[in-house]
Amino acid sequence: MRAYWRQVGWILWKELRAEWRTRQTVTSMAIFAFLVIVVFSFAFDPTRDVTRQVLPGILWIAYLFAAVLGLNRSFMVERFNDSLLGLLSAPMDRSTIYFGKAAANLLFVLLVEALSLPVFLALYDVLPDLRLEELLLVLLLGTLGFVEVGTFLSALSANSRSSELLLPLLLFPVALPVVIASVQLTAVLLAAPAAAGAVAPGWAGLWSLPWLKVLLVYDGVFLLLPFLLFDYVLEV
């Protein structure tokens, strides 16, 4: 088992190293997220109640679409020089490739979120009654779920000719539970008028909603699925 995680670690190392050299993925994702957040801030007046209601949507649109940019590249880079074949012929369980890549993608997206969240909070004036720890947890779980599925589907779609198109088409329907759950939870945490009031503050209140459980189950399931299926996804 330790050997397994060491292999995962080396794949992760490779991803981080390559990204560090170009900084292409993170840069483009971050710029995209910034743009979405800024453009929406022009479109919606931050002082109005309506804006409060659409905030969770804006936040997750920015992050998820940015994530798709990165996920698309995740297995595309392996097409150059056919390097995926090199990984596949290495003497290791192939799901290590998945976990290494998923971990890298998660780090990239989290980095983008860390960079743009302060901008978001400042631009939309939600600092006063912010429940930061809970929000961070929801961001983490939601991003994790999305990246898990995204990495999986990225591998699946990378072999097809129109993979840039195929990935979002496959990803959003499959990740719908994560998207819905994340947006709902964020709505509660940002105290959007639509969802506020009904939920008690603190962890217990959050737990009383089904959404956190949906996220956990989903994250758990997609942590397990690649163990079983990834071999077949990559089969050439």
Next chain:
Amino acid sequence: MPEIGTISLAAALAAALYAAATFGMAAWRRSEELARRARWASVAVAALETLASLILFYLLGTSDFSVRYVAEYTSRNLPPFYRLVAFWGGQAGSLLLWSWILSLLGAVAAYQRFPGQPAMGFAASSVAFAVDVFFLLILNAVTPPFARLSPVPPDGAGLNPLLQNPGMFIHPLTLYVGYVAFAIPFSFAFGALATGNAGRPVWVQAVRSWTLFAWLFLTVGIVYGAQWAYVELGWGGYWGWDPVENASLMPWLTATAFLHSIMAQERRGMYKAWNVILVALTFLLSIFGTYLTRSGILSSVHAFQDSALGQWFFYFLAAATLASIVLIAARWQQLQGEQELESYASKEAGFLFSNLLLMAMAFAVILGTLYPLITRWLGQGEITVGPPFFNQVVVPLGLALVLLMGLCPFLGWRRTNGGQFKESFLAPALVGVVVAVGLALAGIRIPGALVAFAIVAFVLSSLAAELWREASRQALKNGEGVLRALGRLLARERRRYGGHLVHVGVAVMIIGMTGIGFFQVHATQSVQAGQAITVGGYRFAYNGLLEKRQPGRDVVMADLEVSDRQGRPVASLRPEKVFYPDGQNSTEVAIHGNLARDLYVILAGWQADGTTTFQIYVNPLVQWMWIGEYLLVVGTLLALWPGRRPRLQGSGADGAAAGSGGDDGGPAPAWPEERAEVAELMVEARDLSKRIGERLILQGISLQVPRGQFVALLGPNGAGKSTLLRVLSLLSPPSAGTLRIAGQDPLEAGDSLRRRLALLSHNTFLYGDLSARENLYLYGRLYGVENLQARIVQVLERVHLTLFQMDPVRVFSRGMQQRLAIARILLLSPDLVFLDEPYTGLDLEAAASLNSILAELKAQGKTLFLITHSFEAGLELADQVAVLVRGRLVYQAPSSGWSVEQYRNVYLQKAGSVK
């Protein structure tokens, strides 16, 4: 206990997700191995949901009021039977029932095999479990049946009195099985469309029996529902065109249409697209019905209103509809009929007309049900169309349909012989006319009723005549008694006569419907004890009220003595009103029935002075409806009963291996001994084949490569060289045959076996964004190379890249990249090197240096396997040559010391000779 239920539902969700995904993947990869895992998962889903359901039964049975569902739908004084039946008395429970049934049916369907087209079954199971995922999501997130209630109430709210009827056991259950079971044909339609099997016979077989199964349950559910309404709701009728009733009728109509037109597809390859659409429509309508009545957008007697849930159903319905449309559109070409309609006087046309009538009825029902919504959208407020609308539209269509039922036995496939048709049509038509005239003479003057009875008589006599004609023909042919021939005919042609029996059942039901529809007599009257009411020739003498206390309820009943026109006593009836402690009350109808009529009395109310009000109905012929139902059930069972079973069971060979070598007779050669003779084989392949999708890329490949040999494999483009290399280098498993690498079975040896081999290709496998050093470092780590840093320095030196080791590979020239790729091989130091056109794009100097390195490797005792279609380089090292053409090895020989010219000749001869 409830926690176990919650956990098993969550686990069921996970398992269903896994089953859906894995089946999907299995269909895509055509992998029997994956399907086997998915089947286990499907069993797990069914087991987990069964466990959850048993727990709910247990909680209901033991009145554990700490569970909200138990507290909301049962109470302490509820009889044990109804406590259990309350399982499907409410929202969460009935959804659990849905999902539970689906998981059971899904698990059964998952084990069905379709030789030749295994992928269709996999895809279908994937869809079935995806549908189950939807229900499990709802059960886990929206209406958890095991939710706790705090504080725990001392007693529960009890079950709706209307639901406390023995019919409550059977009616929802059968209806649900019917609804849910339509998900399976739907899944098969989806699976067949996705795998390109729609319209093929294998699909027809699978879908027909599942639809018939679902149809049977839905029919029984509907008729039991009608019976329940008649006995329990107490308004004198059996069908009120309530949205919930209509919701069950809509899919029934489309399913009925499907069961007919599928026969035209089976026999003549017609109406393919139409049949797929009907299957999809049936399932979508059953979900739509659920949505309509669950969401509260239409009000109904037995709707559960919950708008949050409605949303879920809406999205699911929208997604399923969209997916169906897209898939059907994508496969439209494949769904074109094989035959044209030749004549309007044919069975095919009969099916067409019956389908049109059924669809018209379905459309009318949908329109009528949605009318309030439509008018609301049009801004005219909710206008509800009542039973008159439905009766005026649906009844004539229904009668036309029944008439068609009588004509159908005389119609032949393709075209009908006119003379024969007239001959056989005449007698039944005459019977119909005689019945109508006779009834008119007997004093019945309602045209609608006369038409209905005439049609029923026509249908029954035409079905009987057809049977008799066929039996006597058989008897004549075989020289046996007519009765004996009849028996054999019925036994042999179960499907045909099962269908006819269903038609008889329907005709018999029409008798009942006509009776109550046209001849019902009704009176509402208030009387004192001692007085009598006369309705429809019967005298109902009222003797007063009685009261009875039972645990949990007070019963007040009225005592009535009924006598007929001649004053003979007929029955004593006791209609009841039942009062429950919580203030609810219900009405128990008193019914005395025989085949001619039902006497149906409702105790409407009473006043302090003893004046008691009764509603009394005399309902002629109602019982025929229930008799018709039983005939229908028996007929369907006959049609379903497996006769000469068309081979659906797999032969044991799994799909992936089917069609490849394997079955060439005799026992497998004992090749362990063989192996002992030739020690140290690095590659042993026996009868390998590889299938990608539908295409067989490699076929019957057998070859042996001893350690230290250099094998050159030649072949034209598209011969399957790269595929062979991928199979041999363990990148892709063979579809059939056996493979050993270094004496080990790859499946047993696992991933570590790959350490002993490496692949050098014209693609370098290098990462452009990593430096030369980092590339080597990564692979060295992944392969577990010892003393890595020193080895990297060494191999970089060997390929003369030390100067550039820190530069990203992206900026390297083609030659430098290939040198680095060679360095990778040197670093990993495998025993077996596969070379896939490694000379591509190399200049002379680079090629020469590659040559010298390969010679070096060979000298070290490494085994090399080269594939190429060029004759320029590498061949001088070869010990063996093989030629691959169109997936087969057509030539194999030792070739040490051959000149390039010799290779060229062999290649031209062998590769050319196959064409």
